[in-house]
Amino acid sequence: MAKRIVILGGGMGGTLTANLLAKEFSRKEAEITVISASPRHVYQPGWLYIPFGSGDVTELERPLESLLRKEVKLRIDRVVKLDSDAQTVSLASGKVLPYDYLVLATGSVGAPEMVPGLVEAGDHFYTEAAALALRTKLADFDGGRILIGVAGLPYKCPVAPVEFTFLLEEHLRKRGLRNKTEIRYTFPINAPFTIPTVAPMVEARMLERKIEIETFFNLESIDPGTKVATSLEGSSFPFDIAVFVPPHLGADFLRGHALADKSGWVSVDRESLQVKGTSNVWALGDTVNLPISKAGSTAHFQAPTIAAQVAGAVRARQVAGKHARYDGHVMCFLEAGDSKATLLDFNYSGPPQPKQPNFAMHFGKLAFNSAYWLVVPSGRV
Amino acid sequence: MPDLQNISITSESDARGSFCPGPLMELIRLVRAGAVGDVLAVLSKDDGSKRDIPTWVAKAGHEFLGMEPFENATRFIVRKAK
Numbered sequence: 001m002a003k004r005i006v007i008l009g010g011g012m013g014g015t016l017t018a019n020l021l022a023k024e025f026s027r028k029e030a031e032i033t034v035i036s037a038s039p040r041h042v043y044q045p046g047w048l049y050i051p052f053g054s055g056d057v058t059e060l061e062r063p064l065e066s067l068l069r070k071e072v073k074l075r076i077d078r079v080v081k082l083d084s085d086a087q088t089v090s091l092a093s094g095k096v097l098p099y100d101y102l103v104l105a106t107g108s109v110g111a112p113e114m115v116p117g118l119v120e121a122g123d124h125f126y127t128e129a130a131a132l133a134l135r136t137k138l139a140d141f142d143g144g145r146i147l148i149g150v151a152g153l154p155y156k157c158p159v160a161p162v163e164f165t166f167l168l169e170e171h172l173r174k175r176g177l178r179n180k181t182e183i184r185y186t187f188p189i190n191a192p193f194t195i196p197t198v199a200p201m202v203e204a205r206m207l208e209r210k211i212e213i214e215t216f217f218n219l220e221s222i223d224p225g226t227k228v229a230t231s232l233e234g235s236s237f238p239f240d241i242a243v244f245v246p247p248h249l250g251a252d253f254l255r256g257h258a259l260a261d262k263s264g265w266v267s268v269d270r271e272s273l274q275v276k277g278t279s280n281v282w283a284l285g286d287t288v289n290l291p292i293s294k295a296g297s298t299a300h301f302q303a304p305t306i307a308a309q310v311a312g313a314v315r316a317r318q319v320a321g322k323h324a325r326y327d328g329h330v331m332c333f334l335e336a337g338d339s340k341a342t343l344l345d346f347n348y349s350g351p352p353q354p355k356q357p358n359f360a361m362h363f364g365k366l367a368f369n370s371a372y373w374l375v376v377p378s379g380r381v
Numbered sequence: 382m383p384d385l386q387n388i389s390i391t392s393e394s395d396a397r398g399s400f401c402p403g404p405l406m407e408l409i410r411l412v413r414a415g416a417v418g419d420v421l422a423v424l425s426k427d428d429g430s431k432r433d434i435p436t437w438v439a440k441a442g443h444e445f446l447g448m449e450p451f452e453n454a455t456r457f458i459v460r461k462a463k
Contacts, residue, residue: 153410158401190433194403216440218409233440247413261392263414270395291399291407328398348398 002031003314006089006097008079008251009105010036010064013285013299015377017103020307022069023379030314033097034068035089037078041067042128043372044156045296048163048335050131051138052171057128067377079106079253084278101280101310104266106251108156108286108294114247115151117222122242125164126156137241138171143180144240147229150188151219152247154265156286156294159334159344161185161245162193162202166337168243169209183210184237186217197351198334198344205336205357219244248294250287265289270348271325273305280313282306293330300376301329333365341365383446385458391419397426397454404430404457405437412443412461419461420446426454434459 005021007014018034025032046060065074075097081090082102089097110126112118125131148165165185172178185192185206191199192206192213206213220232222242229244230236249255250264259275260266266283267276270290275281284306285299292298304323312319328348335341336357343361344352355361375381392411396404404425411421423434431448434457438445444460 153406153413154402188409189403189405190436194401194406196427196429216437218413218441232442234442261414291394291396291402291404293401330401344401346400351400 002028003100004098005030005032005101005103005310005314006099007032007034007103007105008082008089009107009285009287010034010038010041010074011105011107011285011299012296012376013107013287013303014103014105015041015064015067016300016303016379017105017284017306018072019067019069019377020303020379021310022071024307024311025314027071031073032071033073033075034064035075035077035079035091035097036064037076039064039076041377043369044126046369047125047128047131048160048167050128051125051134051164052167053135053139057132060128062373067373069378079251081253082257082259084259084281087280099280101313102282103306103310104254104275104281104283104287105285105299106254106287108154108248108250110156110246111249112151112244112246114249115219115221115244117224118151118219118244118246121222121224121227122151122244122246124244124246125160126246134241134243138168141177141181141241143177145182145184145238147184147186147237147239147242147244149186149217149219149229149242149244151244153188153218154294155245155248157332158194158293158295159332161187161243163335164243165206165211166209167335169211170337182212184212184214184239186214186219186231186237188216188218190215195344195346195351197353201342201354201356209337248286254287261289270328271305272309272319273302273326274309282309292328293332295330295332296376297331301331302326303379333361333368335362335365339363385447385449388420388446388458390422390458391415393422393424393456395424397424399425403427405433408434408457408459409437409441412441412459415461417461417463420458421461422456422458424451424454424456430455430457 340357
């Protein structure tokens with residue numbers, strides 16, 4: 001009888017894993033089911049450009065079904081409970097789905113309500129609706145104070161606030177508003193970015209563009225009445241527009257689950273990606289509690305390991321080959337404004353050594369954004 | 382100094398080999414998610430942590446309990462004070 005492999009989540013990690021497993025197994029060996037709360041697969045990195053008027057949100061999504069191999073069964077439903085002892089997943093429709101092997105790829109969700117005042121007075125670009133709202137607000141903006149930062153940890157796509165700041169500066173300059181606008185970029189640690197090999201380049205480029213930098217700024221609250229943002233370190237700044245990356249949480253059915261912490265981050269082995277305390281459950285991407293970037297590329301590089309691990313378990317064979325263990329590989333483009341970008345490419349054993357931002361990498365990123373649909377979910381790259 | 386050997390750690394993050402978000406971001410994450418009084422620890426192989434972590438803990442008004450060698454890294458221990 002075919003083994004039942006269930007994958008929770010239809011984002012980058014879940015879609016790619018499903019397709020890799022469908023290529024690996026015959027229908028007799030395994031039945032692969034993806035459960036997704038949404039029938040859409042969204043390319044979230046594209047939201048970064050929406051506030052500046054570039055890009056059409058409808059270009060950033062495809063029907064999930066169109067991206068899955070025909071051997072994969074898709075069920076649109078929401079997971080309400082995971083019972084890893086009984087090996088069942090309960091769905092909002094009332095259906096209880098048994099599994100032999102399970103992959104958790106439910107990702108993360110922004111939770112701006114965790115910070116007082118953020119929903120009322122803050123903006124962000126971490127959902128389609130928020131990115132469009134910020135587009136409208138920026139279009140009406142005619143000068144003032146814009147404050148940028150990170151409202152909670154962890155958050156998805158660590159480079160995004162840096163990229164947003166550079167793109168905003170360029171956008172305002174081109175509209176003739178730059179000398180009427182104070183841009184203040186804040187960051188939680190004592191540098192403008194997390195990686196010591198990257199932070200000096202970010203700092204120099206921001207200072208060159210007269211962007212104010214405030215480090216050690218972890219947003220505690222926003223007063224929507226006075227429009228002042230205060231950090232837990234005690235500093236406060238007034239603003240006209242405050243763009244803060246919201247805090248993120250794991251899927252709601254995982255918050256406080258025995259396999260996860262109270263925020264919903266699932267505990268996995270950092271190389272096998274097997275969920276701790278289980279023999280038949282794996283997790284990848286934003287879903288896990290590893291101290292590495294929550295980013296699409298992380299899930300992209302982890303999916304082949306999940307496929308190899310699940311294949312080894314189904315066939316009761318030792319897992320071997322280049323994808324047997326995940327090496328911490330992450331690759332992120334960093335948009336630096338003025339049609340220049342660089343690339344951060346690193347793993348557990350070494351930090352990135354990025355080149356100076358250049359035109360080629362910017363156009364490389366744009367090409368990747370377009371090529372994504374063809375090459376990533378299918379596992380071609 | 383507190384006796385680090387006998388202290389009970391509420392939660393710990395193994396941030397060895399973490400370049401992004403990195404050990405200090407991991408510690409801030411634990412502090413933000415924890416309750417007042419929790420003892421939080423982070424493992425780091427980054428030499429910069431020896432300077433950055435105590436500096437942030439002092440600035441944010443928490444209590445730096447100390448650091449100790451652990452395998453090929455250092456364990457930093459902090460109490461959430463407010």
